[in-house]
Amino acid sequence: MDKSLSAKPLQATPQDIVAIQETLQKNEQGLTPADLIVRTGLSVYQVQDALEELIKTHPCRLQANEKGEIIYQFDFLKEKNTLNKLIGKVWGGTKNAVINFVKWRVSNDLYKNYGSSLINWIIALAPISPLIPFYFLFKKTSPSFKAKTEEIKNFFYEGETPPEKDTFRDDNIKKIAFDFIFGEKEKIDKLDLEKRILSYIDLHKGKITTADLIMLTGWSFEKAEQEASKLMVQYQGNVYVTEEGIIIYDFPQVNSQQKVWHNANPYLSPYIWDNLPPLRKWNSNYSSENTVMAKAIVIQFLYTLFFVPLWLVLIKGSLFGSSFFGFIYYAFWIALSFAYSTFLPTFIIGKYKMLKENKKRKAQNDYFSFLKNIGEEKEAILLHNPYSADQEPKNEDFYNKVLKEWQGEIKSDAQGTILYHFERLAKELAIVERERKENTKPTN
Numbered sequence: 303m304d305k306s307l308s309a310k311p312l313q314a315t316p317q318d319i320v321a322i323q324e325t326l327q328k329n330e331q332g333l334t335p336a337d338l339i340v341r342t343g344l345s346v347y348q349v350q351d352a353l354e355e356l357i358k359t360h361p362c363r364l365q366a367n368e369k370g371e372i373i374y375q376f377d378f379l380k381e382k383n384t385l386n387k388l389i390g391k392v393w394g395g396t397k398n399a400v401i402n403f404v405k406w407r408v409s410n411d412l413y414k415n416y417g418s419s420l421i422n423w424i425i426a427l428a429p430i431s432p433l434i435p436f437y438f439l440f441k442k443t444s445p446s447f448k449a450k451t452e453e454i455k456n457f458f459y460e461g462e463t464p465p466e467k468d469t470f471r472d473d474n475i476k477k478i479a480f481d482f483i484f485g486e487k488e489k490i491d492k493l494d495l496e497k498r499i500l501s502y503i504d505l506h507k508g509k510i511t512t513a514d515l516i517m518l519t520g521w522s523f524e525k526a527e528q529e530a531s532k533l534m535v536q537y538q539g540n541v542y543v544t545e546e547g548i549i550i551y552d553f554p555q556v557n558s559q560q561k562v563w564h565n566a567n568p569y570l571s572p573y574i575w576d577n578l579p580p581l582r583k584w585n586s587n588y589s590s591e592n593t594v595m596a597k598a599i600v601i602q603f604l605y606t607l608f609f610v611p612l613w614l615v616l617i618k619g620s621l622f623g624s625s626f627f628g629f630i631y632y633a634f635w636i637a638l639s640f641a642y643s644t645f646l647p648t649f650i651i652g653k654y655k656m657l658k659e660n661k662k663r664k665a666q667n668d669y670f671s672f673l674k675n676i677g678e679e680k681e682a683i684l685l686h687n688p689y690s691a692d693q694e695p696k697n698e699d700f701y702n703k704v705l706k707e708w709q710g711e712i713k714s715d716a717q718g719t720i721l722y723h724f725e726r727l728a729k730e731l732a733i734v735e736r737e738r739k740e741n742t743k744p745t746n
Contacts, residue, residue: 306525307496307532314352318344322352323378332365332375337558340500343493345536346555367559457653458596464588471591481585482595483645485652488582495519499533502572505561507738508553513730517677520574520670522707523726548733575674578667581660584653599645606643672700676708676724 314322321342326333333341338349353374356362361377440447471478491497499518503510515526530551533539539553570576585592701722704710710724 307499307529307536308492314344314348314355318342318348319352319355322349323356323376326356326374326376327378330375332363332373334367334371334373334559336371336504336556337560338374339537339556340497340504340558343496343500346538347536371557371559373559459589459593461585461587461589461592464590467590469588469590470594471588478587478591479595481587482592483599483649483652485656486583486585498572498577500537500556501562503553503556504558506734508556509734509738510551510553511548511730511734513727514734516708516727517573517673520666520673523709524707544733544737546729546733548730550734550737573674573677574670575677578670579663581663582656584656599642599649602642603646606640668697669700669703672697673704676704676722676727 321344322338325338325341329337335346335349335353338344338353339346342349344352356376360379363375363377365373365375367373441451442448499510499515502514502518506514510530512523512526512530515521515530516523519526519529521529533553534541534551537553538555539551541549541551543549587595705712705722708724709726710722712720713723714720
């Protein structure tokens with residue numbers, strides 16, 4: 303996942319202030335600015351600006367810890383409702399009520415049009431009825447056609463395993479219908495990358511090199527150098543060069559009281575191969591629920607093929623259709639049919655895009671998993687033994703990519719064994735570890 307650090311403004315946005323407030327509310331004992339930087343991923347400037355804004359509107363106590371750092375402790379009292387806030391709540395409630403009503407109508411129409419009776423299927427399949435015998439014939443005689451049919455069914459029906467065969471949560475129909483058609487929104491922490499890097503810096507005495515960054519993110523050395531410069535600006539870092547010529551990035555402001563890993567699994571390393579982005583799933587519906595919804599939107603689509611031409615004929619050939627009210631009546635149902643018919647292509651396009659994205663994400667995850675071998679060895683890995691034909695690299699593209707991006711070089715030993723050496727990686731990691739133990743201060 304070749305993700306870059308986000309550009310941050312010098313001033314806190316309203317969303318930043320809310321993020322700081324929520325973090326402080328979860329930690330009633332108070333937090334230092336460094337704690338807030340690590341927990342939120344916001345820059346030094348954003349945190350300072352947000353604290354100044356919160357002090358203007360909420361009671362705040364300042365205390366000092368044993369290190370002499372300032373701890374901010376706020377009393378977040380419930381705010382009184384003003385007329386504007388009351389109007390805003392009424393408007394928001396009204397808007398949600400309208401949206402929920404539309405969801406309820408659409409959801410119930412979909413559900414009932416599938417589940418009410420067999421007549422719906424008969425009407426819906428009427429336009430394509432001549433093709434139905436050929437479908438069953440090919441399915442029975444052609445294994446490849448049958449396999450493709452099952453693949454298509456799985457595309458529509460796949461979901462969570464239901465507790466019982468035909469489970470359908472009627473009380474949750476609105477969510478089931480909309481999650482099936484449009485997919486669930488993926489929950490992404492936009493500052494997850496910053497939080498992982500900052501927690502790593504915090505736990506390593508404020509010092510980091512580009513070698514650390516490439517192992518945390520999977521970046522190339524070139525990209526890591528660019529992003530390290532951003533980190534310096536956003537988190538008031540310093541830089542100094544060791545006698546070996548290694549650049550150390552030092553962040554004295556990133557020094558929280560309670561040092562914790564920002565990691566999904568605290569027992570895993572912070573490196574990219576132990577923090578792979580998960581593949582997306584379309585929704586959390588049961589497969590039985592997705593089966594019902596798939597059939598429902600197919601029926602709605604086929605209804606359009608049958609009823610729209612019928613209504614157009616009725617409009618043209620009836621007195622009622624030629625009147626103003628008749629025109630409005632038929633126009634409403636035609637528009638509704640067209641609207642419902644968009645559910646099927648919306649689902650297909652949306653899920654196809656998700657599967658395409660998952661394919662890219664899986665390829666990235668395979669590469670990041672491959673990097674673990676290099677990250678553990680740090681200096682050299684065996685590429686190919688010329689005396690053993692079965693040791694050809696399975697991921698030659700990965701080897702070529704990491705050789706270029708992590709500035710490796712190919713060497714061979716006295717026995718002719720070809721090795722990939724990553725001397726810069728090993729050297730930077732060794733020297734920055736020494737600097738952390740010595741707690742070397744940057745020189746001006």
